[in-house]
Amino acid sequence: MTGKMTDLARDAGFGKKNPKLKSALLQHRALSLAGLSERLFGLLFSGLVYPQIWEDPIVDMEAMRIRPGHRIVTIGSGGCNMLTYLSAQPARIDVVDLNPHHVALNRLKLSAFRHLPNHKDVVRFLAVEGTRSNRHAYSMFLAPKLDRFTRDYWNGRDLTGRRRIGVFERNIYRTGLLGRFITASHVLARLHGINPEDFVKARSLREQRQFFEDKLAPLFDRPVIRWITSRKSSLFGLGIPPQQFDELARLSQEKSLAAVLRHRLEKLTCHFPLRENYFAWQAFARRYPRPDEGELPAYLQAKHYEAIRRGAERVKVHHASFTELLAGKPAASADRYVLLDAQDWMSDLQLNDLWTEITRTADAGAVVIFRTAAEASILPGRLSPTLLDPWHYDTETSAKLGAEDRSAIYGGFHIYRKKA
Template identity: 50%
Template sequence: MSAVRAQLGAAVHEGRPLSPTGVQERIFARLFTGLVYAQIWEDPEADMRALGIAEGEALVCIASGGCNVMSYLTRRPGEIAAADLSPAHVALLRLKLAAARHLPDHDTFFAMFGHADRASSVAAYDIHLAPHLDTATRAFWEDRGLTGTRRIEMVARGLYRHGALGRFLGILGAVARFCGADLRELADAPTLGDQKGFFDSRIAPIYDNRAIRWLARRPVMLFGLGIPPAQQRKLAADADGDIVAVLRERTRKLACDFPAAENYFLQQACHRRYRGRSGRAVPPYLDPRAFDAVRAGAAHVDVQNRSLTDLLAARPAASVDCATLLDAQDWMSDGQLADLWRELSRTARPGARVLFRTGGTPDILPGRVPPEILGRWRYDGRASALALAEDRSAIYGGVHLYRFEG
């Protein structure tokens, strides 16, 4: 655990330890040793279309809450290697993989990660999953902590109400109700016009509240979204330093640009649960039509509690077809970026693709990754813009796709 905390610190620490920024960064790093995301906030459908994942390809990615890895299995890749510095995220993805392989059917699988609030899921864990988990993962889910109940009870009490993000969304909903906006009404809106009307009349005015604006500018308030201080500065740069304006626009996109019934990110933001069972109402891996592919592919996923750079360094040359980096590069120093892209270039097969997100709009790589490394890749501006437009999570300023040219 101490090695993992050191890596987390290296990823987010920029300020001096006793400076305000340094204290905030250390609070954030501590937070990330626990569960942050039970569901991640990057749209895997947008990712898969941009990357053009083909059957049999080799993928590497950051695990986070695991929705991306599990959803990529619907494209039947040959292998996926996933890394994450959070032991909790590693344990969650390993639980999802074991569930896909060993639960008896899709109904039981969906009960655990779709409904995520069924008491029967705890018994399913004990009978079908616990015997197949590695020691560390089983210890994580069976730890009783301060509450006296095992951590696996999350899947019986509403998995998506837990973790830093789940708690943050609960607070956000309470604040919205206090300000006169019940977000559940937005999630139930029948048309895009109704969604826009709700945003204009009930949500937008919240951002004009002086107390809300003051809170939104406090870096610690956005830690629940998994946004460290350095990334918050990149967000604010999109509106000349006014992070409130950026948050208002990102909220507008989430609320107004996609039909509520088909946007499971909006459903999570408003209800902290899914409100459908198939198609675009849930992440692709929970669609019953994809269950056979997910079950078959789960055996070909390797999850490691380490940095993605370290994972790549252990791989042979020319062994990767696709990589997804989420927004992790927003946290990195120039040296860390160079190390990562050096390994991406070494392990890339001809035609390999790399996709990542940024809190701000601009691509952060030019001028920071040495040209002799970045020059081996071509930026696909058209695919990047399309992926951003299609990303229903609406939280990021940029989605960026690079193609390896050797």
């Protein structure tokens, strides 16, 4: 156990400090332009990236149809979705992540459900900004129950010298790589005379669309924004690695991703009522809605609290790659697989290694879900026919649920079901 904690502490950075992340990201020579771009992304990605996951868990739940007894393997990211899955009472969830900061965040969120006194305390800790009592709640209820690595991480200090746990007294959703990117986007919009926070004043879908068309859409025609969105590194803050940028660029007839991003922003702002879309609240208000403003994420809603609290002990968070974890599992030992957008980053070799283990470990009726930057599934033409043949691509449901994903970041949502 001590060795594993030492490995996690050592792997909190990039390159030599995090060989797992390095092997997943780097596909080109260091001195090539592609290699330099990958290394810059890796350096930025080696810290906390997603305080909140940006895949819609309601879409996931409908696609997977989780039942009691199911065994799930998922990438962790911000941890919100695996907590939502617990509301369906699966038998086990294995959470994997190559980023030790995400490992620490997932374990802390699980501990909050297990050890804080009640639902209101969980919401106060995870969803309410400016709560001075959260550090005290952490010290009294959570820190004594955490494993050594997670406790040391949150007791440790960030680059400014402040204890990391202090972000829960301020607003954790304004931190991390994505939080800083959203802040920078707000600053850029304000320099052009637009205050993005005004969007949350909209009271109808009509007003939401009017704000988009009058205020937001014209920004993408500004020369500086077109220049910024033509640079791969400028979008690293969205968690878009070089490979995804290249894929998105194929959707556009120009080098800039301005048109693609404008289309995604239109979906976020215009396709879902603001009261029902906490992703829009995070993008524009940089916080969750208050009770009179809208709905919290499903895992923070009172109706799911008891199921998640009871199920939290059935989750194990691993600092590992998806393939690495599955390689240690016996055949037919998993039912649901959640890959997020990780395959967009992978080489053909990594992709085939992953699906070798998925196919080996998949029990009857298994389901795999993932997202892609572009609309089409990346598997045809890249995955060996031998590995692809045992799986049925649910084209109709994939398209339907992809359109319902409130985060609006991805081009495609994909469901593969194991053939009988």
